[in-house]
Amino acid sequence: xxxxxxxxxxxxxxxxxxxxxxxxxxxxxxxxxxxxxxxxxxxxxxxxxxxxxxxxxxxxxxxxxxxxxxxxxxxxxxxxxxxxxxxxxxxxxxxxxxxxxxxxxxxxxxxxxxxxxxxxxxxxxxxxxxxxxxxxxxxxxxxxxxxxxxxxxxxxxxxxxxxxxxxxxxxxxxxxxxxxxxxxxx
Amino acid sequence: xxxxxxxxxxxxxxxxxxxxxxxxxxxxxxxxxxxxxxxxxxxxxxxxxxxxxxxxxxxxxxxxxxxxxxxxxxxxxxxxxxxxxxxxxxxxxxxxxxxxxxxxxxxxxxxxxxxxxxxxxxxxxxxxxxxxxxxxxxxxxxxxxxxxxxxxxxx
Numbered sequence: 087x088x089x090x091x092x093x094x095x096x097x098x099x100x101x102x103x104x105x106x107x108x109x110x111x112x113x114x115x116x117x118x119x120x121x122x123x124x125x126x127x128x129x130x131x132x133x134x135x136x137x138x139x140x141x142x143x144x145x146x147x148x149x150x151x152x153x154x155x156x157x158x159x160x161x162x163x164x165x166x167x168x169x170x171x172x173x174x175x176x177x178x179x180x181x182x183x184x185x186x187x188x189x190x191x192x193x194x195x196x197x198x199x200x201x202x203x204x205x206x207x208x209x210x211x212x213x214x215x216x217x218x219x220x221x222x223x224x225x226x227x228x229x230x231x232x233x234x235x236x237x238x239x240x241x242x243x244x245x246x247x248x249x250x251x252x253x254x255x256x257x258x259x260x261x262x263x264x265x266x267x268x269x270x271x272x
Numbered sequence: 273x274x275x276x277x278x279x280x281x282x283x284x285x286x287x288x289x290x291x292x293x294x295x296x297x298x299x300x301x302x303x304x305x306x307x308x309x310x311x312x313x314x315x316x317x318x319x320x321x322x323x324x325x326x327x328x329x330x331x332x333x334x335x336x337x338x339x340x341x342x343x344x345x346x347x348x349x350x351x352x353x354x355x356x357x358x359x360x361x362x363x364x365x366x367x368x369x370x371x372x373x374x375x376x377x378x379x380x381x382x383x384x385x386x387x388x389x390x391x392x393x394x395x396x397x398x399x400x401x402x403x404x405x406x407x408x409x410x411x412x413x414x415x416x417x418x419x420x421x422x423x424x425x426x427x
Binding site for chain 1: 314341
């Protein structure tokens with residue numbers, strides 16, 4: 087029993103070491119706060135190891151862990167039920183400046199500085215928080231990471247048409263929210 | 273007319289994935305449509321923001337491994353506790369029945385009236401004094417006296 091337990095410990099430690107970067111990458115799509123990313127990653131590893139028997143060995147362990155990580159994060163976001171509406175009044179001065187300099191942003195010059203990237207990521211997070219967890223995932227993977235519709239479908243278990251609908255809806259909401267902000271900031 | 277606006281095209285795919293023909297149609301349309309020009313700019317900016325957000329990845333801290341291992345061991349300990357609980361659930365009825373039987377036997381032993389058990393005790397004590405080992409077995413003296421009685425009673 088002790089031997090089995092020690093073997094489990096070693097196997098678990100190995101899986102955590104090897105796949106932590108991947109799981110953190112997935113959790114970072116959903117959460118920006120380190121504590122939340124770590125909480126999600128921990129839950130993923132504990133869940134994965136207790137369900138290890140259900141891993142049939144088809145495909146890579148990494149893909150299986152990615153699916154568990156995605157579903158775990160989706161559930162965490164659903165449970166938190168955070169979908170605040172965003173208004174220009176919610177933005178801080180830096181974010182308003184960022185929007186004010188939108189032309190140079192689009193030219194790909196100004197946003198490259200580290201400080202501006204942080205402001206942009208802050209603003210992006212505020213916008214993404216207004217989406218449902220599923221819409222957020224679709225637009226983050228496709229528009230942000232350049233994943234194909236098929237890849238998102240494989241990761242989530244959704245149909246390809248569902249992925250397309252989710253991404254379409256997310257883009258529309260983000261665009262409309264940004265349009266409102268630009269009008270108020272401009 | 274609404275169907276001539278390009279907002280659906282903007283939301284259909286990432287802007288970088290649109291064909292040259294589609295991009296040309298968008299650029300042409302926004303020249304004369306202020307609403308769509310604003311929408312195009314908003315689409316470009318929101319896509320840029322999503323990319324910036326995705327580029328921000330939280331790396332595992334050096335303490336994460338230790339933390340998750342501690343949580344794993346804690347979960348294992350909890351599971352071992354629940355293994356006992358799983359064993360106990362079906363066994364509980366049997367153990368309870370055995371305990372009840374034992375209690376009932378104990379109660380019977382101490383509550384049966386003394387008079388009911390007295391003769392048995394007396395018989396044992398008498399047998400001991402008389403040297404009778406077994407109830408059904410007669411001693412030599414008893415056999416002889418029985419024989420003489422039979423002869424005296426015979427005509």
